[in-house]
Amino acid sequence: MxxxxxxxxxxxxxxxxxxxxxxxxxxxxxxxxxxxxxxxxxxxxxxxxxxxxxxxxxxxxxxxxxxxxxPWSGQVVDVEGQPPLHNGGGGxxxxxxxxxxxxxxxxxxxxxxxxxxxxxxxxxxxxxxxxxxxxxxxxxxxxxxxxxxxxxxxEAGRNKYIWLATTQRFPSFTFGFVPTSAGWVWFHAYSFKEGVSTFIVECAPETWEGLGLGTMRADAELRTLESIFAKHLDGHELISRDGHDNRLPWLSFRxxxxxxxxxxxxxxxxxxxxxxxxxxxxxxxxxxxxxxxxxxxxxxxxxxxxxxxxxxxxxxxxxxxxxxxxxxxxEWFENLPRYIRYNAPTFFTLLLARRSRLLKRMPARTYLYLRGHYTKLTGRAASPLARIGRRAFPFGSKASRGIFRAEPGTPRR
Ligand SMILES: Cc1cc2nc3c(=O)[nH]c(=O)nc-3n(C[C@H](O)[C@H](O)[C@H](O)COP(=O)(O)OP(=O)(O)OC[C@H]3O[C@@H](n4cnc5c(N)ncnc54)[C@H](O)[C@@H]3O)c2cc1C
Structure with a gap:
């Protein structure tokens, strides 16, 4: 052939x-x-x-x-102002x-x-x-x-992201969340070869505009991001190689x-x-x-x-x-304000449950309550609960919206 x-x-x-x-x-x-x-x-x-x-x-x-x-081992969630948390696993x-x-x-x-x-x-x-x-x-x-x-x-996602690298080592898959004057900015980082790590930066479009990202020259913008993530980078630089016209190639995921x-x-x-x-x-x-x-x-x-x-x-x-x-x-990351107001252990639990349809459809507290009960009743971890969203919560979008009103940071989709 x-x-x-x-x-x-x-x-x-x-x-x-x-x-x-x-x-x-x-x-x-x-x-x-x-x-x-x-x-x-x-x-x-x-x-x-x-x-x-x-x-x-x-x-x-x-x-x-x-x-x-x-290899990278475990995941780390580091929310500014709270102690970083680790869990197991690896890839x-x-x-x-x-x-x-x-x-x-x-x-x-x-x-x-x-x-x-x-x-x-x-x-x-x-x-x-x-x-x-x-x-x-x-x-x-x-x-x-x-x-x-x-x-x-x-369908283009709401958030802006950019795929960068850094010379800082991230031996665990690390999520770092930093508040700024215009909202939260966060990164997803992991080592992929000796002395180099992927460093994907993501934020809401309002934050992106509020910080003037996308309007600066690439070098200035990298320095701005380095100062936002200074604690995590510990003096290491951020690297981009894909920019055109001296602009960083920010995207919305398609x-x-x-x-x-x-x-x-x-x-x-x-x-x-x-x-x-x-x-x-x-x-x-x-x-x-x-x-x-x-x-x-x-x-x-x-x-x-x-x-x-x-x-x-x-x-x-x-x-x-x-x-x-x-x-x-x-969508979980697009609706970050719903989750980031919880303490770090709860936030980490919610981050790990981000593929749950149930979590999307109800306030985080209700989700955690049901999850706790499921574990108590069955003696099993709650992962099956994460899969039964529609069946366990068979209400239409109107009912979901009503429940969400009780909680700040209403999801957009
Ligand atoms: C920020 C980010 C992080 C990611 N991280 C991960 C990850 O950690 N793990 C993971 O599994 N996936 C990850 N992905 C997804 C992964 O990169 C893609 O899903 C994967 O590369 C898809 O492979 P592909 O061969 O289909 O397409 P591509 O890798 O996009 O390859 C397509 C190729 O076609 C070429 N091409 C395009 N048009 C033409 C043309 N007209 N003629 C000839 N050649 C052409 C392009 O130059 C390119 O080389 C990530 C994606 C993004 C955006």
Missing amino acids: RISCVGAGPAGLYFAIVMKRRNPNHEIVVHERNPAGTTHGWGVVFWDDLLATLRNNDPDSAQAIADEAV YGICRRRLLQILIERARALGVDVRFESEISELSQVADADLIVAADGVASQLRRHRADRFRPQI TLVNRTWHADNLVLIGDAAHTTHFTIGSGTRLAIDDAIALAAALSEHDSLPSALYAFERRRHRALARVQRDARLSA
Whole structure:
């Protein structure tokens, strides 16, 4: 089969790898518009489940990724004016650029033709392919050519965020919340290679405007953020490499859903098909899962239409719940004033429960009360409670709004 894969992100590269491993006779070209060695963002997190998946599908690249990954242990919540709190667990961070390098080397070793500075904006550029895989990210150009079939819907989140790095070490996944004259500003940070950590800054749009962020030159803005987070950075600097016109690239997260993921011989995978808010740290994992599922469907089915249909059916279903969780998590941060007025232990509990539909629908105190009772009655931790939001609280939005009125910081959605 002749395959054109557009986009050398995790989705496109991993698809090329698993496809070649299944059948070395496939002719696969991966087109990447950027020059070699350039990409957006810094480090990404993942967990043991991804490593297990990678080992099952391509032990060579799995080993290289495992060797490169930096473990982080536990989560820390540090709200200004209160003692920082820790809990258990752990995962890994890896430099996105290095991850892509590993996948590129592996794809080439298997015989994939990876071409840089090869932008594909028209389907006619890849017309000779039997299959066109659009792995070209959330702003996919190929998707636009069949927008009537895919019916993409993009919803921009309220909060502003920026993906920075710092030389400060964060051995735990750390959330730091700092009050300013214009409202709360916070960061999500974790180490991803020796001496470098991801440092994502987020705040409400009113705070962003109130602090004059987005109006300064990049250097001045980095110094402003460094002074806000001085206690956490301890003299280390913040680093950005993606700015244009000397401005920092602040964004609002775009949640994308498509009604369908394939049209004729064009199929969407990874962020071109769906996005999940960065606060659940899953986009790379989901992109890789798509790649594996598409390669499996193509091997299992004789005809292209039935393979693409089977792929979409399987992954669409899997994505629905993750996207719902991601939306709840994003909304939790958008409604931070509802939660941050509690003491640090309660706030931490609420932060960990941010994917709960129940928490979204009732005052935090009521949620905690029910959660406490559930634990007392069953002797089990409250995680199942977090999943039964709609059934346990089957009132419409009007009733929810009534209850919320009792609590300051009314949620917006
Ligand atoms: C702030 C932030 C933090 C994140 N943190 C995490 C995390 O911790 N863990 C995690 O799992 N995920 C994380 N993600 C999500 C993750 O980065 C994405 O979900 C993942 O990169 C999707 O992979 P992809 O291959 O589908 O798309 P991308 O990685 O976006 O790759 C698409 C590629 O296509 C190329 N391209 C685009 N258009 C064209 C064209 N016309 N022709 C040729 N090439 C083209 C682009 O240059 C790019 O290289 C985070 C995202 C953000 C925004």
